[in-house]
Every structure is written in C-alpha cells, then in structure tokens.
Amino acid sequence: MNAGRTARERARAELTREIAEIARRQLGTEGAGGLNLRAIARELGMVSSAIYRYFPSRDDLLTALIIDAYNAVGEAVERADAACEQDDHAGRWRAVCHAVRDWALAHPHEYALIYGSPVPGYHAPADTVGPAVRDTVVYGRILTDAHAAGALNHPDGFPPAPPTFATDADQIRQLMPGLPDDVVARAVVAWTGLFGFLSFELFGQFANVVEDRATLFDHEVRTLGRLIGFDLESA
Amino acid sequence: MNAGRTARERARAELTREIAEIARRQLGTEGAGGLNLRAIARELGMVSSAIYRYFPSRDDLLTALIIDAYNAVGEAVERADAACEQDDHAGRWRAVCHAVRDWALAHPHEYALIYGSPVPGYHAPADTVGPAVRDTVVYGRILTDAHAAGALNHPDGFPPAPPTFATDADQIRQLMPGLPDDVVARAVVAWTGLFGFLSFELFGQFANVVEDRATLFDHEVRTLGRLIGFDLESA
DNA sequence: CGAAGTCAAGAGCAGTGCTCTCGATTTGGT
C-alpha cells in the first residue's frame, strides 16, 4: 500500500498518478469531453500508445476520475461534519451543505462529472457505489443522531409519506436507521433540493436571475433543514 | 413563415428540419457526445460537407437542439397548465411538475442537454433565454395567481428570507409579480427541488436506492407545494 | 437570357482513440 516494492511498481504507481492528475487538470479547463489521451501523453513526453499500459481506455480513465471526485466530495463532507460540535445537528447539516457547495464551486467540472449528465453509454461498476455514497452516509448519520437525540421537531401541516413508499423507505433507512417513513421522505426532498440548487448554480440556470447565490443557498439550506425537522433557531 | 416561396427555400427548410430530426434521434440513442455530422450526412445520402450549408458547425446544431428542447418542455408545461381548472392552483403546480417529469422521462437525453452539465465551453446566445424560461414563466404565473387569490397559506416556523435577498427577489419577481420576498425565496427552493429530484432520477443517483420513483416524486411535489403555501388538502 | 447566388460532391487536413508489433529493460525463480 505504501511505497511499492520494486522500482517498476513504484514507477508505475507514480505514472498512473501523474496521468490522472493531468487528466483532472484537463477536465478543469476543457470539461469532460475535452479529455485527450494524446495531449496527456504529449505532456508526459511519451507516445500515446504508452498511456494504454496504465488505463485500458479513455472511459476507464474517466471512471477513475469519477471515483476520485466522489471520494473528494465525500472527504470534504466528512471533514466538515467532523469539525462540528456533534450535538449541534442543525449545524452539522448546514456544514455538510456548505462543504458540498464549496467543493463544487472549487471543482465545477468534477461536480458535473458526478452530478451532471452521465457522459457516455453509462457505466457504474461496483467500484463507484462505495465512494458515491460517502456524502450520503454522513447525511444519514446526522439524521439518525438528531432523531435519536429528539432534536427533530417535524413541521406541521405537511403531507405524510404515502404507504407505498414503505419498501423504498426501508432501503433508504439503511443509511439513516431509526427514522420514520415521513422523515425519510422529507430527507430525500431536502437532499435532492440541495443538489438541485447546486446544479442550477453550476450549470448556469441562475444566470441573469440570481446573483447573490451564497445568500440564497444559505437560506435554502435553512429552509430545507426546517423541513427535515431542525428547530428554526438552530437551523 | 409557411411554405417557403421558391423551391429552393422549401428544400432548404425541409433539409434543415430533417438534419435536426436525425440529430435528435442520434441524441436519444447516443447522448450529446455521440452527435455525429458524418453519420447524419450518411443517413441523408449526402456527403458530410453538405451539412455545413445548413449548420455552420456541430456546436450550432447542438444549440438548435437545445433551443428545441427548451421549447418542448416549455410547451409541455404550458399545455399541462392550460388543461387545469385555473382556480385550482395547487393542481396546476402538480400538473406542471408531472408534465416536466413526463417529458424528461420520455426525452432523457434532451433533458440532460438543458439541465445537465453544459457540454463544451458553454454557449448561451440570446436565442436561448426566451425558450429557456417558458416553464418558469408558467410557474411564476401560477404563483402570482395563487397569491392574488389568497390561496397561499405559508407554513409556520420557516426562516424568513434574509434582507440581502431583496435585490435578487426583485429580479425573480418579474416572473411572479406580487409575491413577498419570503414566498419568492421558498418558490426557488421548490423549483430547484423539482429539478434536483429529476436530475437524481434521470442521472442514475437513485439506482439501487429508490425504485418507486413515481410515488416518491408525487410526494415530493406535494411537500414542496405545501412549502410554497398551498393547502395540504388541495396539495 | 445571363449574371449572381446556392448547392452537393469530392479531396484533403489535422486531429482523435485505439491496436499491433518490435526491441529494450526489469523482474523473479533457479
């Protein structure tokens, strides 16, 4: 896991890393479609065919970048949550939301890679599902903690989850044990709302309409937090 | 505007339409990246260079498809709203939401084109902004009507819009005249929530987690409707 | 009728992802 044993293994790991790094930089300037194996090879001073010793195809390189992006946002979220007073559940929710947004604004093309349109004919090998849910795992833990601490006071007058939602709720509850169906359903609303806002912001839907996105985002986060059940004062 | 005068003009309009139609079909099977001018030319029995008489570049073709997609979803939304009892504001809201979803499920790649990651170096010529807001215009009209009719009973305990939101609220209010800042802010939350859900559903984020998406979607729509201020019974 | 405009065809250019072959180097077992 640390420094590979043989010189060849070390060189291989190093080059694999360098290729991914250049690819990530290309992604940042050109977007997903501009990923160019020959340009990467040129920058590394090698011939294009040599790249294929490290990534069997362009799609595999992209998949690696996707996994990296999932891990990056997951790690950002985990760190933001860990930095919070764990009893301040509403604060943890807000911290997580802002962590996602900060990361997305800093790496818009990588955000697009994982939360935008799937690029080719779609591919989600088993390697992706683990990293893909790191942020959602954190989210679920916050909700479970808050619910267990009795910190969720559900807003009045909202529709209950339909009975047919029960089986899906069981599935989702693996990420947020203990929550009743109604809260699970509202948790999905809040989570999709978060990414809906970010996609609007990053993909240009707010252009010429909303300028002070930070303010509006913070308000949306507080509103969704209240929807989940956090108290207004703490939200 | 109707049948072009000369034979040449008619032939040109016809071919332009055919090219766009084949391109849209390609989009449906291959996605945005698979748009292939030479394949279109092949299917039309012409040589590839001839395509450039009708669309100066691949990006221009894509832009045309984007505008078409905006118009298509906009028209679907307008029709869904028009089919409603206009006094049933909550019903109009739900109808609009389901119209967007139905259209998106029927044309996932076109949805990705307009609400997914922007494809190349980004392009939003003035031609796109009109069609792009057709659905939002309908949304705003519903809210204005509901508010004027006194049909919006805002849920208790939610945070008020921050004072710094005022200038953006003025801008957004052009689409939904008469609404106070608090409602405008929640309207944005609901609108982004709608597309957040659809992007999750269409881009695969619900895979292996949520199966009965129709049920959950309807619940999300009702929850967001209540957040906007529609009554629970009518929502 | 004839000049001007418009069109499809074809050749061609630069670029891409990817494959295959071929020497050079490194590795690991004996």
Next chain:
DNA sequence: ACCAAATCGAGAGCACTGCTCTTGACTTCG
C-alpha cells in the same frame, strides 16, 4: 549469476471525426 518471462515505451498504422476549400452543376431573379 543467469535466463526465461513479464513489462515497458516507441513507432507505424487504422478507422474515424469535424471542418475547409475547390469545382462544376443547378436555381433564382433582374
């Protein structure tokens, strides 16, 4: 210490792309 096996980069090449330019035929319109 050797040698077969594995691994590597270089290079040529294939099929394909978007796009440009030129050429000759057809339409349009004064």
